[in-house]
Amino acid sequence: MKKIIVVLSIVIILLSCKSETKDNGKLNVVTTTTMITDLVKNIGGDSVNVQGLMGSGVDPHLYKASEGDVSKLVNADIIFYNGLHLEGKLVEVFEKMGSATKTPIALADQIDKTTLIGSDYFASNYDPHVWFDINYYKQFAQKVTAILSEKDKENASKYEENKSNYVARLEELQNKVKQIIETLPKEKRVLVTAHDAFNYFGKAYGFEVVGLQGLSTATEAGVQDVQKLATFIIDKQIKAIFVESSVPKRTIEALQAAVKSKGHNVEIGGTLYSDALGTTGTVEGTYIGMFEYNVNTIVNALK
Incomplete structure (x- = not known):
């Protein structure tokens, strides 16, 4: 204050x-x-x-x-x-x-x-x-x-x-994005990330999107949230979950550990750019480059 x-x-x-x-x-x-x-x-x-x-x-x-x-x-x-x-x-x-x-x-x-x-x-x-x-x-x-x-x-x-x-x-x-996503079967279009940044992406391209935190990173995920999502990942047989560039990766690592504690494995499929672009001067440092990079990362990890 x-x-x-x-x-x-x-x-x-x-x-x-x-x-x-x-x-x-x-x-x-x-x-x-x-x-x-x-x-x-x-x-x-x-x-x-x-x-x-x-x-x-x-x-x-x-x-x-x-x-x-x-x-x-x-x-x-x-x-x-x-x-x-x-x-x-x-x-x-x-x-x-x-x-x-x-x-x-x-x-x-x-x-x-x-x-x-x-x-x-x-x-x-x-x-x-x-x-x-x-x-x-x-x-x-x-x-x-x-x-x-x-x-x-x-x-x-x-x-x-x-x-x-x-x-x-x-x-x-x-x-281009539509063509890339069409290579991923619809039943595999489940996107699990650190927080709910990708709901509009999910709505536009037919993904079920689940974030460990809420819409704002000002909220923190509790133990029950982690355990509940771990069960969801196992039930849905989700292959990969994703870190976000602007959110500490410890939340997703905790989720991965929770899945493992239940006798299952889930990979970290990569880092997605959510609330910020990549480094200036790189392809991911532009909106177009960021969007295409995210889509390729998601599709390749979930296939």
């Missing part, structure tokens, strides 16, 4: 002395998650300066703004974030900024709520991991393009062209 008060105080001070100048005459855009950072870079191209707050392996559920982050946010022309309480600990900072000089843009706000996956256990009552449905990510692309074009009309045609090219690549990804 003390840190939150300090951060909010910094917000107020910096807002009072915010500079209106743009670096190199370009829009200054700040993003939260790596998925949104990659999206804005693809659409903004060399017409915007993009600063992402979160890096590879960072858990957005638990992320807290530093003083440096607040300075970036205050001096941004546009702020894009996921919403649906994904960035739970940044909400108070965003609310303070929204009541001052700007309103950060929650990209998930434009999604038809009747199509979202609900939850009785998460603060927003909706699963926030919407980027695992590529159709929702394409909606993010539309919103980013509209906001950039509104703020920078001079480069609107560039943003629109970049968006069209990127959406075409996303559609290619959808076709």
Whole structure:
């Protein structure tokens, strides 16, 4: 609580002395998650300066703004974030900024709520991991393009062209993913991971998805949760379970040990990228590369 008060105080001070100048005459855009950072870079191209707050392996559920982050946010022309309480600990900072000089843009706000996956256990009552449905990510692309074009009309045609090219690549990804998944028998499409990040993926591609933790990594799995899921794995004869890059692997290792204690074996099929992309500069450091990598990892391990 003390840190939150300090951060909010910094917000107020910096807002009072915010500079209106743009670096190199370009829009200054700040993003939260790596998925949104990659999206804005693809659409903004060399017409915007993009600063992402979160890096590879960072858990957005638990992320807290530093003083440096607040300075970036205050001096941004546009702020894009996921919403649906994904960035739970940044909400108070965003609310303070929204009541001052700007309103950060929650990209998930434009999604038809009747199509979202609900939850009785998460603060927003909706699963926030919407980027695992590529159709929702394409909606993010539309919103980013509209906001950039509104703020920078001079480069609107560039943003629109970049968006069209990127959406075409996303559609290619959808076709490729579908072909890969079709090689996995339907009865083997059971995905067990550290937390419930893949429900939209499961809904889109016909997987039963089970997470050891809830929708937020702020919740922890208890002994009963581990034992219950171990029994599920044995009953379903699941071949592999998966670690997540932004969640400590000890939870999945505990699950593997629980299965073994019951006289059965289950492999750890690999590490999936869930709440963050891979390292910048790698294939998995892009949304498209991450998605294809995840699908290949899942299908190869479950076959």
